[in-house]
Amino acid sequence: MRKRKKGKKRSLWPISISFRILLFVAAAALGLSYISIYINPVDSVIPLFFGLYFIPIVFLNIIILVIALIRRRSVAWVTFLMLIPSILFADLFVKFGKPNEGEKGNALNICTYNVGLFAQESGISRLDQLNRVARYIGEERPSIVCFQEFYAKDTSVIRDLFHQYPYIQWHFFRYSDGGMFGNLTISKFPIVSGDKITFKGSTNLCIFSDIDFFGKMIRIYNTHLESHSISFTTLVKRMSNSQKVSEEILNVHERVASAFKKRGKQVDSIAVHMSKSEYPAIICGDFNDTPMSYTYHILMKGMKDSFRESGRGFSATYSYLWPMLRIDYILYPETFWSMSHITQKVPYSDHYPVFSGIIIP
Structure with missing residues (x-):
């Protein structure tokens, strides 16, 4: 019975490693999307693709975070930290509340x-x-x-x-x-x-x-x-x-x-x-x-x-x-x-x- 449990654990290693790789790649992609706004495409276009796909990348990281938390993976903090700045960009895509009034005119x-x-x-x-x-x-x-x-x-x-x-x-x-x-x-x-x-x-x-x-x-x-x-x-x-x-x-x-x-x-x-x-x-x-x-x-x-x-x-x-x-x-x-x-x-x-x-x- 013990040997079977070990075998089952070993069989999960490829999945665990693949998940970690996906987590770090997705987090890196999100990081690149943040800095893409500062990079002139004349100098480099690669980061701008990550900015173009910002919303799908955010959703991918949210899904990964949920899975990591459910499975109690310690690397969940990486995705969590990378998602925090996305809150600052949320009002670019969705907005609630009333406008702030200024001077009359x-x-x-x-x-x-x-x-x-x-x-x-x-x-x-x-x-x-x-x-x-x-x-x-x-x-x-x-x-x-x-x-x-x-x-x-x-x-x-x-x-x-x-x-x-x-x-x-x-x-x-x-x-x-x-x-x-x-x-x-x-x-x-x-x-x-x-x-x-x-x-x-x-x-x-x-x-x-x-x-x-x-x-x-x-x-x-x-x-x-x-x-x-x-x-x-x-x-x-x-x-x-x-x-x-x-x-x-x-x-x-x-x-x-x-x-x-x-x-x-x-x-x-x-x-x-x-x-x-x-x-x-x-x-x-x-x-x-x-x-x-x-x-x-x-x-x-x-x-x-x-x-x-x-x-x-x-x-x-x-x-x-x-x-x-x-x-x-x-x-x-x-x-x-x-x-x-x-x-x-x-x-x-x-x-x-x-x-x-x-x-x-």
Whole structure:
């Protein structure tokens, strides 16, 4: 009987060792995700993948911690200690409570919305989708709307559809079918001046508008940073039709790494431009990056995040893999404060529109 017990103990050794290895690897991955926000992807992209997968890595460590505690493993403290800092990042993804009020001032209701070229719903033409979005915006009535991936076959329809917004600024590129696409900012307040920040070899861009808001000049940056050049649905289809899944994953990660590097250069150029602005700036748009990223960390310097200040519930702005991906943002100066942040789950794009009421003292 004793020999059998020894044999049973020995048979558990491979499982025990494998579990310890998994525990330490998962803890290390979580540690890398924490520091990824400080690393410029131009220098190294490897840590940024861990930031991209932050939520799955956290959940993996929680599962490992539960198993370790149930089995009374002494190494459970390693996972426990590594999970503690994740509490500091929790409000990047989920938020509860009421906003902290600041000085009294005028409310600026702003919306950022990547409309995906109006091509996300099958069976609906781009023009019909544009009309649906225009009606939706008319019903919501924000003061300023920043559109990304806005498409128009004929740009003259913009003023007709958004007639309640007399001030308009855009920078468009020529689309393959002869139409135009790019960033569009529409405003109920006067756009006194504006310009663009373009990026070499990319149709992603940032436009900025200097707006006269009750006699105070505010600069609005409408931003669309480099995407990963492949959608989640496209990835699933390619992997399901491929006999070599590992090759598909490697190929996708190479493209994501390239996007990380481009985005790193783009966000640095925008940050430099913002630092030279003579006006307080609000930056919003599709950053194509999660809050656990170098992009978010750089643009948040001296700024507040409308979701972290006044949001409720989950923060996701991208319809696929909801509620994991928040890639659309509204950031504003620390002297301002937001009384509301709402992400509306409407079906007009693969992104959801983000609204925020910002109080400007």
